Amino acid sequence: MEAGTLLRPIPLNPPPLHRPPLRRRFHFFRRLIRASSNLQEGYRGPKPKRQLVADWVSKNDDAVRSLPIYVGGVSLLAVLFNRTVAGIALVADASRQVICPSINREISDVYYKCGASICRGERYSLEVFIRVTVAAILGHEIGNMFSSQSRADLLTLGLAVTNILAGLVWLSIRPKSISAVRPQGVECQRICSDLPEYVVSEVLWVWQTLSEVTCCRSLVIVYNSRFVLQIGFAAASSSNEREAVVVDPNKLMQGSLYRSVIKSESQSYLANLSLYPGKSELPFLPSNTQAVILQPLGDKGIAIIGGDTIRGFSTSDQAWITLVGEKLDATLTKFVNNLPQALQGRA
Numbered sequence: 001m002e003a004g005t006l007l008r009p010i011p012l013n014p015p016p017l018h019r020p021p022l023r024r025r026f027h028f029f030r031r032l033i034r035a036s037s038n039l040q041e042g043y044r045g046p047k048p049k050r051q052l053v054a055d056w057v058s059k060n061d062d063a064v065r066s067l068p069i070y071v072g073g074v075s076l077l078a079v080l081f082n083r084t085v086a087g088i089a090l091v092a093d094a095s096r097q098v099i100c101p102s103i104n105r106e107i108s109d110v111y112y113k114c115g116a117s118i119c120r121g122e123r124y125s126l127e128v129f130i131r132v133t134v135a136a137i138l139g140h141e142i143g144n145m146f147s148s149q150s151r152a153d154l155l156t157l158g159l160a161v162t163n164i165l166a167g168l169v170w171l172s173i174r175p176k177s178i179s180a181v182r183p184q185g186v187e188c189q190r191i192c193s194d195l196p197e198y199v200v201s202e203v204l205w206v207w208q209t210l211s212e213v214t215c216c217r218s219l220v221i222v223y224n225s226r227f228v229l230q231i232g233f234a235a236a237s238s239s240n241e242r243e244a245v246v247v248d249p250n251k252l253m254q255g256s257l258y259r260s261v262i263k264s265e266s267q268s269y270l271a272n273l274s275l276y277p278g279k280s281e282l283p284f285l286p287s288n289t290q291a292v293i294l295q296p297l298g299d300k301g302i303a304i305i306g307g308d309t310i311r312g313f314s315t316s317d318q319a320w321i322t323l324v325g326e327k328l329d330a331t332l333t334k335f336v337n338n339l340p341q342a343l344q345g346r347a
Helices: 022-041 052-059 061-086 101-119 126-144 148-172 197-213 249-253 256-264 277-281 315-333
Strands: 186-192 216-223 226-234 268-270 291-297 301-307 343-345
Touching: 052 061, 061 148, 197 216, 197 226, 197 315, 216 249, 226 301, 249 256, 256 268, 256 277, 256 291, 256 301, 291 315, 301 315
Parallel strands: none
Antiparallel strands: 186 226, 186 343, 216 226, 216 301, 268 291, 291 301
16 A cells, blocks of 8 residues: 555545535425324324214113113014904903912912002002903913914014013112212321421422322321321211311221231222221221222322212223332431321311
8 A cells, every 4th residue: 555545635625515405405394284284174084983882872871771661661562463363252251260260369469469559559560460460361371381373472472571570670770979078077287397398398299189080089198107197087086076186197007998008008999898897997088988089109108098078980091100209218217216106287
């Protein structure tokens, strides 16, 4: 290699880099504008399918529940109409012994009771009407058991009665409506007096987010056998209805709820608090608290979250509360030796 090649002078003004022509750049810019305008027109991809039958059933719940009654009633009328056209008696003659006198007496008793109810002005239910019709037709058909039309009428009659009874059962089963309730208690805000300012702001932030995003209406935090926070609705004191019941950390820690949560080191969700006998261990919560989440704060504390709706905390709420509990545990661990037992109300 020659030395002149290595020592070749470098020009101070290097040649300009190659740039695409201006016309090409404008063409590319026009393509971007066209693509963005297409996006603004709307999504043209596959859309989710709508379940028309399920939507119609959910919107017409009462009609769907009553449908078997209508089908059974129409079938019963069809059997009576068919018997009329065929020239068969609609009901049995109680004066004739179809099979044995006991059946005739039973049919006569049924007619007598219904007639007496009508004379007294009482409204007998659909079940009484079914009983009378079934007894009347059966009394006539059992004697003609070998007739093909009689066997068909009996089968149709059984299916019609089954439909009517199924419709009555559907109407009697109603889902219980769940709605939020107003907590029966007083509002309070008690915070440990010697907490640093940023710890106070953090626990207040937890309360604010829980109360706005979830159905939380009460929050109590106990850590290292010391009281930390009581905010939201609380049960009214028996001595003074305007003051809230004070949280007793020692009594709370002796209960089975606290011990089971600390032992399991996992969240406990009481979706319907009224069904749990451990409700007596939470006297500081409003008497009509619907749901409670017991969130352990490590192995030294617990956060008690009360809601105003049965099963009001969703799965995502529970997962988020678990993460919040871990964050609170990390914050309170730094000051575990300096947390006093004094209480100070802050309006």
